[in-house]
Amino acid sequence: MKRAWDLSLLGSVIFRLYLKVNPFHCYGLWMKSTLFLLELNSIRQIIKDDKVLVREDWQECICPLLSLEHLNLNPVFFGLEQYLAAKSLIASRSFQIDDYHGYGMVPLSDLFNHKTGAEDVHFTSGLESDSESENSNIDMQDDSSVVDEDVSSDDNRSESPLVQDDNTALEMIMVKDVKAGTEVFNTYGLLGNAALLHRYGFTESDNPFDIVNVDLDLVLQWSCSLYSKRHSRARLSLWRKLGHSSCSSQNSEYFEISSDGIPQIELLILLYVMLLSDKAYEDLDHMLSTGVTSNESLSFLLKEQTDNMEDVLLSVSVRNGLLLLADMRESAYGSNSIEDDVMAMRTCCSVKERKVYHSMMLRICERKILQKLRSYANRNDRSRKRGRN
Numbered sequence: 001m002k003r004a005w006d007l008s009l010l011g012s013v014i015f016r017l018y019l020k021v022n023p024f025h026c027y028g029l030w031m032k033s034t035l036f037l038l039e040l041n042s043i044r045q046i047i048k049d050d051k052v053l054v055r056e057d058w059q060e061c062i063c064p065l066l067s068l069e070h071l072n073l074n075p076v077f078f079g080l081e082q083y084l085a086a087k088s089l090i091a092s093r094s095f096q097i098d099d100y101h102g103y104g105m106v107p108l109s110d111l112f113n114h115k116t117g118a119e120d121v122h123f124t125s126g127l128e129s130d131s132e133s134e135n136s137n138i139d140m141q142d143d144s145s146v147v148d149e150d151v152s153s154d155d156n157r158s159e160s161p162l163v164q165d166d167n168t169a170l171e172m173i174m175v176k177d178v179k180a181g182t183e184v185f186n187t188y189g190l191l192g193n194a195a196l197l198h199r200y201g202f203t204e205s206d207n208p209f210d211i212v213n214v215d216l217d218l219v220l221q222w223s224c225s226l227y228s229k230r231h232s233r234a235r236l237s238l239w240r241k242l243g244h245s246s247c248s249s250q251n252s253e254y255f256e257i258s259s260d261g262i263p264q265i266e267l268l269i270l271l272y273v274m275l276l277s278d279k280a281y282e283d284l285d286h287m288l289s290t291g292v293t294s295n296e297s298l299s300f301l302l303k304e305q306t307d308n309m310e311d312v313l314l315s316v317s318v319r320n321g322l323l324l325l326a327d328m329r330e331s332a333y334g335s336n337s338i339e340d341d342v343m344a345m346r347t348c349c350s351v352k353e354r355k356v357y358h359s360m361m362l363r364i365c366e367r368k369i370l371q372k373l374r375s376y377a378n379r380n381d382r383s384r385k386r387g388r389n
Contacts, residue, residue, distance in 0.1 A: 047198065049251065058083045092200050095123070109172075112186035114200065116207055119187040120178050123171070192259075193362045202354075203361040208259055212369045214267065214329055216246050216253040222324055223274045232274065238285055239273045243294040261372025263322065268313040271321045272301075319377040326370045326377075338367045 058080050066073050093110040094103040109123060178184055188196075192210040193203040223232040244266045246253040255267040276284070280301070287297045302312045333341070345360040 054084055054087065055080060109186070112184060114188040114196070114202075115185035116187060116204055116209060117190060118185065120176055120184045121172050121174055121186055123173070123186075193365050197358055197362050201358065203358045203365065205361065205365070207365065210259040210365050210369065212257040212329065212366045212373075213247075213254040214257060214263070214325055216255070218325065218328055219255070219267070219270060219274075222321060222328060227274075235274045235276065235281065236270070238281065238288075239270045241285075241288050241294070242269070242273070242298060244269055257369055257373050259369060259372075261369055261374075261376040263373065263376075265310065265313075268310065268318060269298075271318045272313050272315070275315070275317045275321070276301075314377075322377040323374055326373045330367060330370050333363055333367060338364060338371070341367065 062078055062083055065071060066075055066078055090103075090105065093105060095106050095109065106123065112121060188200065190209045191199070193207050194211070194213075196207075197203050220232050220236070223235070246255055246266060247264075248254075255264045255270075257263050273281075284297055284301055287300060288294070292300075302309065336344075341360055341364050345357060345364060348357040348360060350357045
């Protein structure tokens with residue numbers, strides 16, 4: 001009985017520690033064979049960092065258990081690869097229950113495949129069966145639904161609130177009509193293809209939540225191709241003083257380009273600041289140093305009200321910067337054209353060559369977004385010319 005308890009504790013340790021890595025902690029054993037296709041993709045570094053952190057978790061939490069003689073654990077079954085497999089299974093199949101319970105495994109719920117923004121079902125507690133769950137997560141009641149950890153006998157367990165109170169039972173709710181014989185879908189969240197591939201090992205074509213990341217380092221490379229490193233660092237510092245920041249994940253900073261090719265406004269402001277004349281830079285820096293608010297300083301910078309900020313920011317130089325950044329970002333995919341990638345994906349079997357297929361899908365979808373980014377810059381150029389005419 002003690003050995004069974006010890007092993008259950010070990011399982012609990014693995015389950016509780018899988019969240020320790022980062023928001024993108026979920027991945028499967030497919031990653032090794034897809035790295036060659038993701039060699040310069042934005043998720044490649046995240047996967048590498050995750051592997052390092054997983055190894056640290058294993059060394060810190062599992063290796064000490066192996067040295068405990070009374071557990072008599074066989075190291076063959078508790079190595080790094082086994083820990084990775086267990087962590088992947090839990091991460092890809094667990095649900096966010098609530099703030100108190102955290103993540104939990106829900107039997108049968110992983111039978112439902114994912115469809116972005118088009119769920120047929122979601123899971124909820126009895127009291128909340130009519131509410132909508134944005135991320136298709138499980139809504140539990142309150143702390144009273146938790147079984148007392150000290151209860152040990154079968155008789156006592158039969159009296160627990162989970163058994164007596166139907167309001168604490170989990171329910172699968174159909175949120176729309178589904179024809180008999182067709183597949184029923186859940187949704188794993190409003191995720192782009194990079195996140196879907198990283199967490200669950202698949203992608204979706206025409207994913208409306210897809211994005212492309214443009215690293216801050218890439219923006220600095222662009223700036224340094226025009227100006228000195230000192231100039232680029234000073235302008236970056238001024239941009240931060242204005243109260244702006246990029247997205248971040250682990251050790252990288254980046255800007256997102258949405259599925260329709262529209263960049264974050266923070267990226268446009270950074271490009272605009274990078275391209276400021278020396279006098280405009282000095283005036284703006286002086287204003288900030290004398291206590292003028294960042295909003296007032298930005299209005300001064302744009303020479304007009306910021307309600308129409310995007311149109312003001314999209315100067316000829318900024319639009320050219322966007323085009324160059326799109327080219328620099330796409331160079332990460334190598335010399336093959338997007339048409340070559342499309343032909344290569346068509347020769348893949350989505351079932352037998354699942355890993356290659358979805359890696360190619362990610363590449364193609366990201367390159368399509370970069371094409372839309374170019375159209376966004378050129379379209380605004382044409383619209384501005386029509387407005388002047």
